[in-house]
Amino acid sequence: MLPVFDGHNDALTRDDHADLARGRGGGHLDLPRMRAGGMRGGTFAIFTPSPGDGSGGQGFAARIGRSSPPEAPVSHETAAAHATAVAGRLLRLEREGELTVARRTADLDAAEGGGPPAAVLHLEGAEAIDPGLEALETWHAAGLRSLGPVWSRPNAFAHGVPFAAPSSPDVGPGLTERGAALVRACGELGILVDLSHLNEAGFWDVARIGAGPLVASHSGVHAICPSSRNLTDAQLDAIGASGGLVGIVFAVPFLRPDCANDADTPLSLIAEHARYVAERIGPEHVALGSDFDGATIPAELGDVAGLPKLVAALGAAGFSGEETAAICWHNWRRVLDAWWR
Ligand code: ZN
Secondary structure: OOOEEEEEEOHHHOOOHHHOOOOOOOOOOOHHHHHHHOEEEEEEEEOOOOOOOOOOOOOHHHHOOOOOOOOOOOOHHHHHHHHHHHHHHHHHHHHOOOOEEOOOHHHHHHHHOOOOOEEEEEEEOOOOOOOOOHHHHHHHHHOEEEEEOOOOOEOOOOEEOOOOOOOOOOOOOOOOHHHHHHHHHHHHHOOEEEOOOEOHHHHHHHHHHOOOOOEEEEEOEOOOOOOOOOEOHHHHHHHHHHOOEEEEOOOHHHOOOOOOOOOOOOOHHHHHHHHHHHHHHOHHHEEEOOOEOOOOOOOOOOOHHHHHHHHHHHHHOOOOHHHHHHHHHHHHHHHHHHHHO
16 A cells, blocks of 8 residues: 555544554544545644634534634643643554654654554644743644644734635735844754745745745645635745655545535545646645544545545546655655754
């Protein structure tokens, strides 16, 4: 089975996260289903829900359709407490021998070669980091290797893109001064900076700083699906020029031309987004970023165990075996290696 590295999941913050190792009753991802689908590595997000979303993020998937009211900011204190606990869930799985929290490229290679799966610890929104960035060192020591300055709401560092469709991603101002300092500090420490959820002004600010290859871990193509969460052709071109990648998202509102949150969506649409990016900037800039357990995905795929069906769909869309292997694993490896140095 082809090894897959998936660029984004939200399984750690689901209510039944305690069953990740032995298998959850529902949802998209757990360790037994990762084995069944060939997912040997992936990025595990720590996400702190907005105030009022008391469901621990469970209500969020239902809201990411066409347009939703702006998300309320989260305080540093709330996010720091929540994120520390969620990171503990992943570190415990590592201590129990279920997975490796990937800290260096060799950890990815070991997982590809059949070792325990590699889990990249990711902060989706940097509210847990103090504006003075002292906690960034602590988080790096705990294994943090990927960070999105914002989720789709404002914070001390940047302005997240609100969920809207049809809409340009060019909504709101760019990075704050502290946000620019955060991006530079991530470059120095070797923490990948993720552009999914950032608005367009913030995207270009990160591009100008040039701390590493530009990466949108779970996004789609704006020319196919005109959601604010998707990437314009100009953004794709910048990603290609930087040596970065797009993790093609499986979330249906960011795949479908009508942006509807409808699971009755063909799997081939994921391959269509991949094809568009490959034709515009090259297959070496295409990867996968499911958003498992964070969104509605095509029913035809089902869950992470369905990944071989997606691999087949990439082949049917005209990707060679070598290109498909790169999309599924090696492109993520190259870009993580460039950031981690
Ligand atoms: Zn997300």
